[in-house]
Amino acid sequence: MAANYWESTQRRFWQFSKDELAQMREELEKSDQNLVQSFPLPRRTHLNIYFNQQISRLSKRLTIKQQAVATAQLYIKRFYSKVEIRRTNPYLVLTTALYLACKMEECPQHIRMFVTEARSLWPDLLHLEVSRIGECEFFLISEMNSQLIVHQPYRTLTTLQSDFLLTQDEINLALSVINDHYMTDLPLLYPPHIIALTAILLSEVLRPNSVPGGNTAANMATAAATLTQAQQSRSGANGGNQNTSTADKEKMGKVQRFAVFLAESNVDIEGMIDCTQELISFYGCHEEYNDKMTREAINRFVKARGLDKH
Secondary structure (H helix, E strand, O other): OOOOHHHOHHHHHOOOOHHHHHHHHHHHHHHOHHHHHHOOOOOHHHHHHHHHHHHHHHHHHHOOOHHHHHHHHHHHHHHHOOOOHHHOOHHHHHHHHHHHHHHHOOOOOOHHHHHHHHHHHOOOOOOOOHHHHHHHHHHHHHHOOOOOOOOOHHHHHHHHOOOOOOOHHHHHHHHHHHHHHOOOOHHHOOOHHHHHHHHHHHHHHOOOOOOOOOOHHHHHHHHHHHHHHHHHHHHHHOOOOOOOOHHHHHHOOHHHHHHHHHHOOOOOHHHHHHHHHHHHHHHHHHHOOOHHHHHHHHHHHHHHOOOOOO
């Protein structure tokens, strides 16, 4: 296992630019144009939300820890960056990815338990045998080139939560943001520490208040302003030592102190700005999500192509 993210296969082979990811997906669709035209699907974010819901249902039945669920979600993203979704039964892929992730995250469960629970969840869409999970597992591992070690943002959050004096509410909110980012393309675009730092910032500006969602726009504006401030401070500090003293930091609020930390670090602030914008876009897209339409679109090609039978 790579000792850190920078030496890992995740960084070397599974981190892409937006253009690279878009090109990969475009080439996949071009290679199966008839299939794509025959079975139109909702936008990718809505597919991700649906997959997240289904994998959560299965994981709860099997009492699987969140880190394994997150690893499974990343496996699914990697797999579908190589394989056109309409050529697969997503319910089989979800089940197999979770089974494989449990083994990799050292919380394995018997394969027959996955078969039993998956059959129960999707009886009309998955005629599952143990051998089918074994075959799909080989397919997943092959498409991911046996590069299965995943570095998660959770470790960075755990390491930094005391440094930034996060309350339990803020930690819970940061965890929620990290969990949500698996429904976006961010795990394929940015390192785990950038995701974790973005989650920490959002946890500090999106504090629970008495009016749910009442100040979301203003809070997001605060997050953007914090990152801009850090960027400008870093630019102003180039060429001279302008580090803030410990005494001055103690007088600051959490958000301001976080901005100082970013300004004095080598963290990719541009990346954090993009992550923040992507998450804002995701939450807006989530409000438009239609579970029935998404489910029906997926089930249509699964049944029409006989993917539920074999």
